[in-house]
Amino acid sequence: MADEQGDPRHLDTLDRDLARFSNIELATSYASRPMVGPGVGLVFVLLAGISAMLFTGMENNSFIVLVAACLGAYMALNIGANDVANNMGPAVGANALSMGGAIAIAVVFESAGALIAGGDVVSTIAKGIIAPESMGTTATFIWAMMAALLSAALWVNVATWVGAPVSTTHSVVGGVMGAGVAAAGFAAVSWSMMGTIAASWVISPVLGGGIAALFLWLIKSRIxxxxxxxxxxxVWVPVLVGIMAGVFSSYLVLKGLKKLISVDLGTALLMGAVIGVATWAVMIPVIRRQSEGLENRNKSLKVLFGIPLIVSAALLSFAHGANDVANAVGPLAAIVQASQSGDLSDTVGIPFWVMVIGAFGISFGLFLFGPKLIRMVGGQITKLNPMRAYCVALSAASTVIVASWLGLPVSSTHIAVGGVFGVGFFREWDAERRIRKARLAMPDRATYAPEERRRRKLVRRSHFMTIIAAWIITVPAAAILSALIFTLINLAMR
Structure with a gap:
């Protein structure tokens, strides 16, 4: 009888079995990979709740604080997954940063912005949308804030899944408005403030797109x-870098460093002008050295814009962390204060442990779920290179300065994405202009048919329509969801 261990057929069968086992392992790893992010996110949310109980000393309302901390952590994860793409997307789309590098820079600067310069005092009732006293009791106020926080987080989560960058500030505003209406009626809402916020839906992207297009026109015409x-x-790159340094200095003083230093717009602009001129002078010899030996073609110019683009993305992340962390932790801080002291106040100081939850949540959300929106903003709306992406980043900071000067409401998300649209639509206009010019110079030259020209549009219309629709319905969707959640909580507590 032949030894089975020495039978080649036995070895073939063993190889096939091992191959099947390897295939099963591979399939299992691919199937389980999508669950890693939500799993890690859930662990972070639970740890945030437990930490909140420990920091508040396990008092009578510790369960309320635990739930609120979990909701705040969930909201922070969604801000990281959705909002941060607006700062890092252009740099990644232009290949100035790898996805890993962008995430690393954003995590560091978002956290630094939140912890160093993050909102020391926040209007927790979403910037005056409703009056706290209209809620009646402390319990009603707490349930309303929880409903607002949960509805805003759910809406941003859905928008991220769909692939639409939306304003987290507008999501919170909608959530607070919906809970306020459900708790105290339509009279509790400041409709004049809602009108101002609605105006930002148009003002932010149009202003951001216009300024981005203006800078791109400057780069094209002068370089x-x-x-x-x-x-x-x-000649012009040192000027552009100087403008960037001046604008970002003013932007950070006005928006990102309010906790550390408070100055008026005029002083901020003066500080920015001084820093901008100094940067321009320093960059002249730097750019001269960088440009030595470069070929006289467009591709060579990308080298000169790479580092300024990375720096601008980092500064935008710092300012974003300082400002938008309040969307996650503002309502949470209000709930903590109301549950512990019973005080219903328009503004509250945010404890450091609450800021840590917000900062870490944004970082985890970006790391776990951010790449999808980063790719969409950076490469799927229109094709970006370092020059175009630089215009978007510069527009994001410039628009805030212009809006502050004019007293106009703006959304950082709408500005950044509007800048991408502005660059894309300007490229379309410029391409059409050059085609018309060539046709006048050479009437017999063949050109694209109208159908082919429509197909070759430089801005993807499907993404454009999806994002615009998401912007329009953000406030009403979050408001309706919040009202439903508040009603369900009220029914459950009876």
Whole structure:
């Protein structure tokens, strides 16, 4: 009888079995991979709740604080997954940063912005949407804030899943409005403030897109379309970097460093002007050295914009962390204060442990779920290179300065995405202009048919329509969801 261990057929069968086992392991790893992010996120949410109980000393309302901390952590995860893409998407889309590098920079600067300069005092009733006294009792106020926080987080989660960057501030505003109406009626809502917020839906993207297009026109007309591109770049790139330094200095003083230093708009602009001129002077020899040996073509220009683009993305992340962390922890801080002291106040100080939950939540959300929106903003709306992405980043900061000067309400999300749209639509207009110019110069030259030209549009209309629709319905969707959640909580507590 033949030894089975030495039978080659036995070895073939063993190889096939091992191959099947390897395939099963591979399939299992692919199937389980999508669950890693939600699993880690759930662990973070639970740890945030437990930490909140420990920090508040396990008092009578510790369960309320635990639930509120979990909701705040969930909201922070969603802010990281959705909002941060607006800052990092252009740099990744332009290949100035890898996805890993973008996430690492954003995690560091978002956390630093939240912890160093994050909202020391926040209007927890979403910037005056409803009056706390209209809620009646402390319990009603707490349930309303919980409903607002949960509805805003759920809406941002849905928007991220769909692939639409939305304003987390508008989501919180909608949530607070819906809970306020459900708790105290339509009279409790400040409709003038809602009108101001609605105006930002139009003002933010139009202003951001216009300023981004203006900077792209400047780069094209003064550098790209010149015969000697490198010589033109040596003159204009230091100017553009100086503008960036001045604008971002003013932006950070006004928006990102309010906790550390408080100055008026005029002083901020003066500080920005001084820093901008100094940066321009420093960059002249730097750009001259960088441009030595570069070929006279557009591709060479990308080298000169790479580092400024990375720096601008980092500064935007710092300012975003300082400002938008309040969307996650503002309502949470209000709930903590109301549950412990019974005080219904328009503004509350935010404890440090609450800020830590917000900062870590944004970082975890970006790391676990951010790449999808980063890719969409950076590469799926329109094609970006370092020059175009630089215009978007510069527009994001410039628009806030202009809006502050004019007293206009703006949304950072709408500004950044509007900047991407502005760059794309400007490229379409510029391409059409050049085609018309070529046709006038050479009437017999063949051109694209109208159908082919429509197909070759430089901005994807499907993404454009999806994002615009998401912006329009953010406040009403969050409001309706919040009202439903508040009603269910009220029924359950009776």
């Amino acid at each position: 790209i379309y010149r015969d000697d591109k490198i010589a033109a770049a040596r």
